Amino acid sequence: MYTTAFLDLPHLASACGSVQLPGSKSISNRVLLLAALSQGTTTVHDLLDSDDTRVMLQALQHMGCVVEPSAVVAGQPLRITGIDGFLPNNARGQLFLGNAGTAMRPLTAALAVLGGSFEMTGIPRMYERPIGDLVDALRQLGCKIDYLKNEGFPPLHIGQPDFSQLSDAPIQVRGDVSSQFLTSLLMALPLLATNRAITIEVVGELISKPYIHITLELLARFGITVRNDNWQRFVIPAGSRYQSPSDIHVEADASSASYFIALGAIAACDSSHNASQNGIQVLGVGKDSIQGDIRFVEAAQAMGAVVESGPNWLHISRGAWPLKAIDLDCNHIPDAAMTLAAMALYADGTTTLRNIASWRVKETDRIAAMACELRKLGATVEEGQDFIRITPPASRADWKAASIHTYDDHRVAMCFSLAAFNPTGLPVRIEDPKCVAKTFPDYFEALFSVSQASQPAPVICIDGPTASGKGTIAALVAEKLGFALLDSGALYRITGLAASRAGLDITEANAPAIADLVRSKAITFTPNHRVLLDGDDISLAIRTEEAGMNASRVAVFPAVREALLQVQRDFRRLPGLVGDGRDMGTVIFPEAPLKVYLTASAECRAERRYKQLISKGLSANMADLLADLQARDARDMHRAAAPLKPAEDALYLDNSSGTIDEAVQQVLTWWEQRQPFTTSA
Numbered sequence: 088m089y090t091t092a093f094l095d096l097p098h099l100a101s102a103c104g105s106v107q108l109p110g111s112k113s114i115s116n117r118v119l120l121l122a123a124l125s126q127g128t129t130t131v132h133d134l135l136d137s138d139d140t141r142v143m144l145q146a147l148q149h150m151g152c153v154v155e156p157s158a159v160v161a162g163q164p165l166r167i168t169g170i171d172g173f174l175p176n177n178a179r180g181q182l183f184l185g186n187a188g189t190a191m192r193p194l195t196a197a198l199a200v201l202g203g204s205f206e207m208t209g210i211p212r213m214y215e216r217p218i219g220d221l222v223d224a225l226r227q228l229g230c231k232i233d234y235l236k237n238e239g240f241p242p243l244h245i246g247q248p249d250f251s252q253l254s255d256a257p258i259q260v261r262g263d264v265s266s267q268f269l270t271s272l273l274m275a276l277p278l279l280a281t282n283r284a285i286t287i288e289v290v291g292e293l294i295s296k297p298y299i300h301i302t303l304e305l306l307a308r309f310g311i312t313v314r315n316d317n318w319q320r321f322v323i324p325a326g327s328r329y330q331s332p333s334d335i336h337v338e339a340d341a342s343s344a345s346y347f348i349a350l351g352a353i354a355a356c357d358s359s360h361n362a363s364q365n366g367i368q369v370l371g372v373g374k375d376s377i378q379g380d381i382r383f384v385e386a387a388q389a390m391g392a393v394v395e396s397g398p399n400w401l402h403i404s405r406g407a408w409p410l411k412a413i414d415l416d417c418n419h420i421p422d423a424a425m426t427l428a429a430m431a432l433y434a435d436g437t438t439t440l441r442n443i444a445s446w447r448v449k450e451t452d453r454i455a456a457m458a459c460e461l462r463k464l465g466a467t468v469e470e471g472q473d474f475i476r477i478t479p480p481a482s483r484a485d486w487k488a489a490s491i492h493t494y495d496d497h498r499v500a501m502c503f504s505l506a507a508f509n510p511t512g513l514p515v516r517i518e519d520p521k522c523v524a525k526t527f528p529d530y531f532e533a534l535f536s537v538s539q540a541s542q543p544a545p546v547i548c549i550d551g552p553t554a555s556g557k558g559t560i561a562a563l564v565a566e567k568l569g570f571a572l573l574d575s576g577a578l579y580r581i582t583g584l585a586a587s588r589a590g591l592d593i594t595e596a597n598a599p600a601i602a603d604l605v606r607s608k609a610i611t612f613t614p615n616h617r618v619l620l621d622g623d624d625i626s627l628a629i630r631t632e633e634a635g636m637n638a639s640r641v642a643v644f645p646a647v648r649e650a651l652l653q654v655q656r657d658f659r660r661l662p663g664l665v666g667d668g669r670d671m672g673t674v675i676f677p678e679a680p681l682k683v684y685l686t687a688s689a690e691c692r693a694e695r696r697y698k699q700l701i702s703k704g705l706s707a708n709m710a711d712l713l714a715d716l717q718a719r720d721a722r723d724m725h726r727a728a729a730p731l732k733p734a735e736d737a738l739y740l741d742n743s744s745g746t747i748d749e750a751v752q753q754v755l756t757w758w759e760q761r762q763p764f765t766t767s768a
């Protein structure tokens with residue numbers, strides 16, 4: 088997941104390949120709560136690991152459920168032993184539910200029926216999301232719920248209910264604000280229906296029926312068959328008791344699929360990148376899905392997508408191009424419909440999405456958010472209380488490079504990534520990309536895995552003499568931008584070490600053998616910054632001064648440099664790369680858009696290297712260090728092959744007196760000056 092302040096998506100030209108999607112958020116959180124209320128242990132497979140499921144799992148553990156392991160571990164099922172309809176004695180606590188509507192609403196209903204003493208809290212946006220209709224319905228039953236701040240909104244306090252006045256009269260709940268209120272009652276009230284049937288009556292037109300369908304399907308899996316009288320009355324049978332189904336699989340998220348369905352419809356497939364596959368293959372969800380958002384497929388087809396499907400897969404490719412503008416009632420696909428707003432940027436006219444009033448009370452006011460950000464890209468947008476109308480930029484020249492504000496809303500971030508396929512060749516900046524953690528933490532990684540940029544990924548080169556701070560500054564710049572990192576010096580250090588270990592003297596006569604040796608080796612840079620040579624951890628061994636000297640000696644040989652050339656270029660990937668070394672800007676990436684030549688006085692560098700070695704527990708002597716460093720500079724600068732020198736278009740940065748932060752900031756400022764983005768509104 089990208090945790091940077093922003094993520095710059097280079098202009099993307101084509102896409103093809105397969106994507107395995109994470110589990111559905113709606114199904115994951117429902118399954119977790121139902122398993123928690125059940126008798127027995129439920130093994131949940133393919134659970135979504137996201138912010139919303141994390142807060143739900145923590146809350147369930149607070150309620151006395153046993154969860155093993157205590158958090159989602161990739162590829163492993165999770166076991167939940169339920170409370171069988173009863174909280175432990177004196178159950179109490181504060182449950183922090185972030186901005187997870189799928190946790191706040193159902194947990195409020197379940198706890199209001201179960202009792203105990205709980206404070207339901209969240210982030211500030213959660214306190215703007217209405218819950219009054221659910222609370223009103225629960226109070227009809229005798230539940231004790233108090234507002235802790237504003238009437239009708241979380242945070243809430245839930246106390247011990249009094250069901251002495253409970254009658255057979257139907258419980259009424261509004262259905263026209265959020266279907267989550269009805270879902271919450273449907274999941275909570277079986278706890279009360281042990282001796283009597285309970286009827287829920289919907290007041291007003293029920294929105295988002297497909298989400299109620301998911302709820303009913305899952306209730307059935309946990310032993311509760313609810314009678315659905317035309318979406319107006321729901322009867323929970325007497326004698327209800329939750330029973331674990333033992334095992335349950337969470338299908339992939341159909342709303343998350345919408346971005347890749349759109350991708351297949353928008354992006355041409357460049358077969359030179361993936362000859363075996365045309366279009367986008369989505370794995371984990373297909374035509375047998377119980378999720379309402381699977382009907383996004385029909386909307387995408389109406390806009391021109393060509394979609395084939397199997398029980399749990401979809402294949403999407405471009406059909407009509409430009410896409411066809413549509414006028415659609417989106418009540419049945421409220422979440423995925425946002426993706427249609429992004430597709431509308433590529434349509435042949437004005438697209439109108441209607442009946443989407445619920446967008447206004449989601450993670451953010453999504454109608455306002457989409458309108459504002461689409462306008463930044465050059466679209467003309469009209470918004471109403473329950474509709475949005477989008478006319479794409481009139482011509483290529485009308486597209487703008489925008490910095491997209493994401494409102495802590497995962498769907499805004501994912502939708503606008505699609506703007507990177509604009510016809511004008513512009514990049515797109517996504518602010519706060521980590522907001523996708525709500526449903527799809529690795530969304531951008533998945534997008535990059537199937538997308539090809541119109542230009543090779545951008546590279547920032549940082550070259551300079553030893554101990555000038557290149558490695559330190561390159562790593563920090565890469566971290567700030569979410570770019571990959573190439574420590575090219577490490578490759579020469581590895582080569583020198585490999586030669587020594589193989590008993591090969593570092594002589595010109597041995598150069599071809601050393602080059603062959605390094606070609607034959609498995610070199611791994613692990614995510615936790617370890618360096619492995621054929622599986623052996625050599626992270627520390629390559630950091631000695633001797634290893635630096637040997638590196639500088641093997642680096643003189645053209646055969647060795649040739650052996651490492653493609654290895655270095657292969658580090659280049661989306662969204663970009665920072666490379667540090669001696670010849671990044673002159674030889675390896677001569678077309679890089681930013682080249683920095685980092686220097687510092689020899690004395691300053693020797694002192695820094697001294698401190699660095701001592702801090703790593705390695706022995707050092709100042710006078711020797713200065714002499715070694717000067718010898719290394721001389722060899723690196725005066726060798727025939729790729730000598731250390733500033734590229735003609737490099738920017739100088741003297742790092743002798745400034746701090747590390749100042750140097751990093753300078754590089755980032757230079758990078759920013761090369762970006763075309765208009766700032767956030």
Ligand SMILES: Nc1ncnc2c1ncn2[C@@H]1O[C@H](COP(=O)(O)OP(=O)(O)OP(=O)(O)O)[C@@H](O)[C@H]1O
Nearest residue numbers: 553554555556557558559576695699742745746747
């Ligand atoms: N501006 C600075 N102020 C203080 N210390 C710095 C500064 N820049 C770098 N350093 C420190 O100097 C030491 C050497 O930096 P670093 O290892 O990044 O240099 P390098 O150029 O990558 O060296 P080499 O080419 O030998 O790998 C590190 O301990 C780093 O923290």
Ligand SMILES: Nc1ccn([C@@H]2O[C@H](COP(=O)(O)O)[C@@H](O)[C@H]2O)c(=O)n1
Nearest residue numbers: 575576577579638639642668669670723
């Ligand atoms: N692009 C590069 C990077 C490094 N070298 C040689 O490797 C030596 C060790 O590099 P460090 O950055 O890890 O100190 C260095 O002295 C160079 O001789 C290179 O040639 N090209």
